[in-house]
Amino acid sequence: MNLVRAEFERLSARRFVQLMVVLLALAFAVTAATTLAGSHKPSASELNSARAQAAEQLQGMEIAYQQCLARQNGTLPQRDMDKYFPAECSEIDPVRLEQLPTAADFLPGVFSFAQQAEPLLYFLIAFLVLFGFLVGASYIGADLNSGGVVNLLLWRPRRLTVLGAKLGTLLGTVLVLALLASVAYLATFWVIGQTAGLPGRLDGDFWRSLGAVHGRGLVLVLLASAAGFAIATLGRHTSAALGALAAYVVVWELGARLVLEIVDAPQSDLFMLSSHIGAWLNGEARFYDARICRGDSAGSYCEGFYTLTWLPSLLVLLVITGGLTAAAFAVFRRRDLI
Numbered sequence: 001m002n003l004v005r006a007e008f009e010r011l012s013a014r015r016f017v018q019l020m021v022v023l024l025a026l027a028f029a030v031t032a033a034t035t036l037a038g039s040h041k042p043s044a045s046e047l048n049s050a051r052a053q054a055a056e057q058l059q060g061m062e063i064a065y066q067q068c069l070a071r072q073n074g075t076l077p078q079r080d081m082d083k084y085f086p087a088e089c090s091e092i093d094p095v096r097l098e099q100l101p102t103a104a105d106f107l108p109g110v111f112s113f114a115q116q117a118e119p120l121l122y123f124l125i126a127f128l129v130l131f132g133f134l135v136g137a138s139y140i141g142a143d144l145n146s147g148g149v150v151n152l153l154l155w156r157p158r159r160l161t162v163l164g165a166k167l168g169t170l171l172g173t174v175l176v177l178a179l180l181a182s183v184a185y186l187a188t189f190w191v192i193g194q195t196a197g198l199p200g201r202l203d204g205d206f207w208r209s210l211g212a213v214h215g216r217g218l219v220l221v222l223l224a225s226a227a228g229f230a231i232a233t234l235g236r237h238t239s240a241a242l243g244a245l246a247a248y249v250v251v252w253e254l255g256a257r258l259v260l261e262i263v264d265a266p267q268s269d270l271f272m273l274s275s276h277i278g279a280w281l282n283g284e285a286r287f288y289d290a291r292i293c294r295g296d297s298a299g300s301y302c303e304g305f306y307t308l309t310w311l312p313s314l315l316v317l318l319v320i321t322g323g324l325t326a327a328a329f330a331v332f333r334r335r336d337l338i
Contacts (some may be wrong), residue, residue, distance in 0.1 A: 003162070007169040016138045020131050024181060027127060031120070032188050039197045048232060050103035050239075057101040104198055113193030114200020117186065117210055124185050125217035126283070133292045134176045139170055141230050141238030163332050167229055167325070174225045178218055187208075213236070214308070216281050217247035223321045230324035233332055243336030248273070266291050267306060273320070278314035284309045 011017060034047075042050070062292045068089035090096055103111035140163075143149045149162070231241040260268035260283055269275040269287040279285035288303045293304045309335040 006168055007165050008173065011139055011169060011173055012288045014139065014142070014189040017135055017141075019304070020135055021177070024127060024131060026154045028181070028188070028281065029187055031123070032192065034068065034134060035111055035116075035189065036192050036196055039192065040109060041196055042107050046107060047103060049180075050106040053106040054101040054103050057105075058094060061092065061097075061101075065089060065092050065094060102201065104200055107198070111192055111197030113197065114202055114206055115192055118191065118213060119184070120189055121182075121210065121213055121217065122281070124182060125213075127219065128174075128181065128221045128223040130176050132178075132221045133228035133245070134168075135174065136170050136225040136228035137232040137241035138238045139232075140166060141232035141236070141241065144233070144236045145238070160329060161335050163233070165224065170225055170229055171222055175218065175222060178221050182214060182218075191336060205243075212283070216262050216283075219314075220277065220280065220317070223317055226325055227321050228330040230321070233328035234324070236241065264291070270308065274317075275308060276316045278331075279308040280310050282310075285313075 019106065039103060053264060064083075064085075067083065068085040071081075071085055086092060094100060102115075104115050108138060138150075142168075190199070228241045231244050232238055233242065235244070257268065257272060260271065265271075267287070267289050275285060275287065283310045287308065288304050290304055291304055292306060
């Protein structure tokens, strides 16, 4: 327990960590101030006009759905035959749609918490992922490079225990900070929606969806923190993690993606870590592949999309992070630290 307390004090005392916390608070403040400045409480006339436009659009969607059914039944009037309809009318059935037109869609310059909370949460998660990766890398990298780990081992001469305490302290601190930041962040924008905008429809489905995104985001933040910690441990320096990240983005996400597109590789998005991150955060992700439709007969309808679900994406992320962490512990156990 004394080791964990000592590691927490070392982590919180690092200037880089303090700087990142300040930048995190600054980013939140700028986002909130920008949102507040660009929003206003809608008047009664604005609300009535927006509600009328939403009802009109919903009626148009219902008409389009009925026309699609009429086309399938062969009763669509000739004057409407040139209109586009999907192969499956259920795709435009208003009853089946996840989100129907609301008054907030027709209120420009008015912040709606129900509509903007999830995009804002994605922004928060992206910042926290970067925060966790950089803090994790600098935390162990600086100690390895300066000899701080060697001094610590003189006090507690158990390498795996020391490294495990460092990783556990890092993950626990990042998790607590992410939770506190999330609550403060969402509460701020909820207040803005109540006082200078619209709260929107905040039903149980909304909070469940927002909670699911938040939970998946926290997992991603912890995985990024562990990955940064592990890579810096393997490279014995913070710059090793930064270099590995830059090399991956440039060589694989950009270069390899271009090569795979040139050679027309099937379902090339499955080889990209960004695809699995997106699928994990959103629950699933859809990607286009022209090869899917090449075997279909002429005249048949084919979308050419394939779906990546959250479970295989989570397994990929866990395997990569777990592999890096295991390798870091194995190397640290036998490495000459002097």
